[in-house]
Structure formats: structure tokens, C-alpha cells
Amino acid sequence: MPKPKVGLYWCASCGGCEEAVVDLAEKILDVVAAVDIVFWPVALDFKKEDVEAMADGEMVAAFINGAVRLSEQEEMVNLLRRKAQYVIAFGSCAHLGGIPGLASLFDRESIFQYVYGQAPTVAPTDVRPQTQVTVPEGELKLPEFWDKVRALDQVIDVDYYLPGCPPTPKVIANALTALLEGKLPAKGAVLASSRALCYECERNATKPEKPSLTDIKRVWEVIADPDTCLLAQGIICLGPVTRGGCDAQCVKGNMPCTGCFGPLDRVHDFGAKGLSAIASLFASNDEAELEKLADKIPDVTGTFYRYSLPASFLFKSRAALKGDGQ
Amino acid sequence: MANEDYEPTIVAFTCTWCTYLAADLAGTSRMGYPANLRIIRAMCSGRIDPQFVLSAFQWGADGVLIGGCHPGDCHYQEGNYKALRRFKLLKKLAAELGIEDERLRLEWISASEADKFRDVVNDMVEKLRRLGPRSQAQPLPEAVPAPAPEEAVHA
Numbered sequence: 464m465p466k467p468k469v470g471l472y473w474c475a476s477c478g479g480c481e482e483a484v485v486d487l488a489e490k491i492l493d494v495v496a497a498v499d500i501v502f503w504p505v506a507l508d509f510k511k512e513d514v515e516a517m518a519d520g521e522m523v524a525a526f527i528n529g530a531v532r533l534s535e536q537e538e539m540v541n542l543l544r545r546k547a548q549y550v551i552a553f554g555s556c557a558h559l560g561g562i563p564g565l566a567s568l569f570d571r572e573s574i575f576q577y578v579y580g581q582a583p584t585v586a587p588t589d590v591r592p593q594t595q596v597t598v599p600e601g602e603l604k605l606p607e608f609w610d611k612v613r614a615l616d617q618v619i620d621v622d623y624y625l626p627g628c629p630p631t632p633k634v635i636a637n638a639l640t641a642l643l644e645g646k647l648p649a650k651g652a653v654l655a656s657s658r659a660l661c662y663e664c665e666r667n668a669t670k671p672e673k674p675s676l677t678d679i680k681r682v683w684e685v686i687a688d689p690d691t692c693l694l695a696q697g698i699i700c701l702g703p704v705t706r707g708g709c710d711a712q713c714v715k716g717n718m719p720c721t722g723c724f725g726p727l728d729r730v731h732d733f734g735a736k737g738l739s740a741i742a743s744l745f746a747s748n749d750e751a752e753l754e755k756l757a758d759k760i761p762d763v764t765g766t767f768y769r770y771s772l773p774a775s776f777l778f779k780s781r782a783a784l785k786g787d788g789q
Numbered sequence: 790m791a792n793e794d795y796e797p798t799i800v801a802f803t804c805t806w807c808t809y810l811a812a813d814l815a816g817t818s819r820m821g822y823p824a825n826l827r828i829i830r831a832m833c834s835g836r837i838d839p840q841f842v843l844s845a846f847q848w849g850a851d852g853v854l855i856g857g858c859h860p861g862d863c864h865y866q867e868g869n870y871k872a873l874r875r876f877k878l879l880k881k882l883a884a885e886l887g888i889e890d891e892r893l894r895l896e897w898i899s900a901s902e903a904d905k906f907r908d909v910v911n912d913m914v915e916k917l918r919r920l921g922p923r924s925q926a927q928p929l930p931e932a933v934p935a936p937a938p939e940e941a942v943h944a
Binding site: 568730731732734735736738739741742743745747748750753754756757758760762763764767775776777779 | 844886
């Protein structure tokens with residue numbers, strides 16, 4: 464029997480998700496033994512033409528990481544959607560928009576104005592890249608830069624999500640096993656734990672019944688006690704609202720959870736939920752004191768929507784909300 | 790305001806014990822206030838998840854009003870304090886995301902303060918009329934492709 468074919472692709476991402484695949488270490492040999500990787504631009508020399516030549520649905524799965532902001536990315540993910548039976552959004556950027564999604568705070572024009580106009584540079588200023596330019600050697604093309612960053616499911620139909628920045632080897636291995644053994648859950652599932660991170664955190668026992676934030680400390684301001692719940696130490700940890708499955712790796716490294724595994728199943732807007740959870744722990748009922756505490760969080764959007772701005776209520780397209788296309 | 794006919798839509802989340810009763814009293818007392826309000830009754834202002842507020846804006850609300858019992862009067866002891874804590878941080882987020890101060894408001898209105906309810910609504914509608922539609926004041930970021938290539942790039 465021929466081995467099932469899979470493809471991997473990257474869009475607006477940092478390459479960390481590709482690293483995460485390599486981080487499977489010797490398990491990657493089992494993967495290669497079980498499947499044929501027929502497309503993986505970062506590691507293998509297959510081209511777009513090779514994917515185009517495949518029959519529709521020829522690949523069992525396409526693992527796509529990264530958010531979508533370029534016309535080229537949109538074209539590629541649409542192509543992969545046709546050629547793969549399952550599309551799996553791999554990592555925070557494909558899942559919720561990720562760190563590149565924060566660029567949605569600025570539209571294309573303001574980004575171009577800064578990057579090609581105001582930013583210090585030795586190149587001539589305000590020369591904008593063209594989507595098409597003719598040089599003596601022929602015609603050069605560049606992809607279009609869209610106005611906003613989108614998560615993968617805002618562009619194509621997505622079957623499953625592998626959360627994380629990047630997904631941990633354990634969740635990747637579990638997902639691959641489920642795929643190969645035909646034990647995938649219902650479509651649309653996020654392939655990680657369905658409980659909050661606190662449940663698997665070693666410090667959960669030290670979490671007070673009702674944590675209370677009298678002061679908020681940023682990670683560089685204190686050396687956190689390595690055995691006590693970070694919330695109890697006044698450090699904003701999004702463990703209570705974040706999907707588990709990562710084995711609390713950041714907390715084990717004495718850093719708070721920043722929410723890369725995204726929301727739990729019944730939460731629609733991760734940032735709003737995280738904000739709600741943290742704010743309700745503020746240990747004051749006085750308006751002025753509460754404002755002072757809120758001011759201790761210098762970048763509210765970046766704190767609570769670090770990985771999920773494009774998937775948030777305010778940034779999701781209203782058309783998508785009504786279910787009529789993108 | 791360019792458009793004289795513009796009427797803002799305000800979503801009001803009111804707690805069932807105080808502000809909703811104040812709205813009720815305003816009605817039975819035949820107090821007039823503009824019909825721009827869509828009231829959603831919740832058991833407590835502490836039940837108002839920031840997700841509800843952002844969702845209202847996403848669906849096109851021009852303003853959101855949260856109404857609860859006065860501090861110390863909460864039917865559930867401290868639900869309104871929870872609302873206040875969330876509100877303070879939510880206001881900061883809203884400002885970062887371009888939602889103007891006038892569009893998001895928390896008011897303590899007790900069951901007997903029908904006149905306060907009326908005044909708050911009148912005041913908010915007036916301010917939002919002056920501010921204009923949300924899409925005009927600050928475009929909702931739409932995750933749709935930008936203009937066609939020829940308009941998009943200019944050297």
C-alpha cells in the first residue's frame with residue numbers, strides 16, 4: 464500500500480513551526496516511515512508545479528503554519544486546500560493570527576508609509592514595491608500585500624487546529640497518530656487538551672482559592688519564586704483561560720503563560736476572556752486604585768491578544784460573522 | 790455630523806435588580822427617552838463578560854452601556870465590583886483599539902432612579918450623535934483584501 468502523502472507549508476510565520484517539526488527529533492524518522500512528505504518548501508525541493516500536478520485530495524493532510532497577509536499566501540493555501548483531504552492549521556498564527564496578527568493594528572498604507580517613507584534607511588525613500596516591474600532580464604512579480612492579517616480559517620476551510628507558538632512535539636505527535644490511525648475527533652477540533660493550563664501546571668497546588676492582585680509585576684521586575692503560582696506573585700499568567708496541552712513549559716521555565724494555545728472550547732474571544740479573568744482578580748473596589756492597577760499593564764492589546772488579534776471579535780470580518788464568505 | 794438622519798444604536802446591558810427596574814420605572818412613569826437603546830437584561834452587571842461588549846461592537850453597535858447597582862447595593866454582594874474591575878481594564882483596551890471614550894459607559898443606576906436612567910440615555914445618545922457612526926469615526930478593521938493592484942501600489 465502506498466504511504467499517505469502529506470504536505471507542509473508556511474505563510475506569515477517565523478519558522479518556529481518548522482523547527483517544531485524538526486524538534487520531533489528521532490520521532491521524525493517514524494513520521495517519514497509512515498508518510499510521504501510531498502511538499503515542504505523549507506526542507507525539500509518540491510515546487511508549486513508539483514502540487515498543481517497532484518490530483519485533488521491526493522494528499523491526506525496539509526499542515527499549514529503562519530497567518531495570511533499576501534496574495535501569494537492566499538493562492539497557496541487555496542491550492543493546498545484543493546489537494547488535501549484535511550487542512551490542519553499548524554501553530555498560533557494559522558490558528559488565531561499569532562504574533563504577525565498584531566500587525567492588523569495598522570493598515571497597509573500606514574505600514575508602507577513608515578517602512579518605505581519614514582524609517583531610517585540608506586535607500587532612496589518612498590520607493591514602494593510594485594507588484595509588477597519590467598527589468599532588462601524580463602518581468603518581475605511580487606505578491607499583493609493585503610490590508611489586514613488573517614488566520615487560516617478566515618481564508619480557507621480548516622479541518623483541525625494544532626495550537627501553540629510553536630505546537631509542542633507532544634501535541635504534534637498525538638495529532639499525527641490520530642491522523643494515521645483514523646482517530647481524529649469531529650471536524651473543527653483543536654488538537655490539544657480541552658482543559659485550562661492550570662490543571663496541568665505543577666504550581667496549581669499553590670494557586671490561592673481566590674488569587675488577588677494587589678500589584679502587577681512585569682517579569683523583568685522580579686525574580687519569581689519557582690514553586691509558587693505566578694498569579695499569586697502578581698505576575699500576569701494567562702493559564703486560567705488558556706487551553707492546556709503544552710505541559711506548562713513556560714511556567715516550568717519560570718515564565719508566565721502568554722496564551723499561545725488559545726481559548727478553551729466555549730470561549731469566542733480569547734483576549735476579552737483573559738482580560739476578564741485578570742481584571743476580576745484586581746484587589747480593589749476603588750475606581751482610582753483600579754485605574755492605577757490597569758495602568759500597570761502598559762499594552763493591554765499585546766498582553767491579552769498576543770496571539771489572537773485577527774480572530775478577535777473586533778478584527779474578524781463582519782462578513783465572516785454572518786457566514787457569507789470571508 | 791454630515792448625515793443629519795444618523796441615529797446611533799446603543800446596546801445596554803442592565804442588571805435585573807437595579808438598572809433594568811429603573812428602565813421599567815422610567816417607562817411606567819412615562820418618561821421619554823430616545824428609542825436608540827436595545828436593552829439586554831442580565832442577572833447582574835458582574836455577568837457582563839467583556840466578550841459581550843466587544844461582540845456588540847462587532848455587530849455594529851455605536852455604543853455600549855452597562856448598568857448596575859450602586860456600590861454596596863449588589864444583590865450578589867460584589868458582582869458590580871467585578872463589573873467595575875473589568876470595565877476599567879476594558880476601557881483601556883477599547884482606547885487602544887480606537888473605540889472612543891463616549892462609546893463605552895458604566896453607570897450605577899438604582900431601581901428608583903428612573904430620572905437618572907433617562908438622563909444617562911439622553912446624554913449618551915446626544916454624544917454619540919455628535920460623534921457619528923462608528924464606521925465613520927474609526928473604520929472597523931475588515932479582514933478583506935485591500936483595493937485592486939492598480940490602485941494599491943503607487944511609486
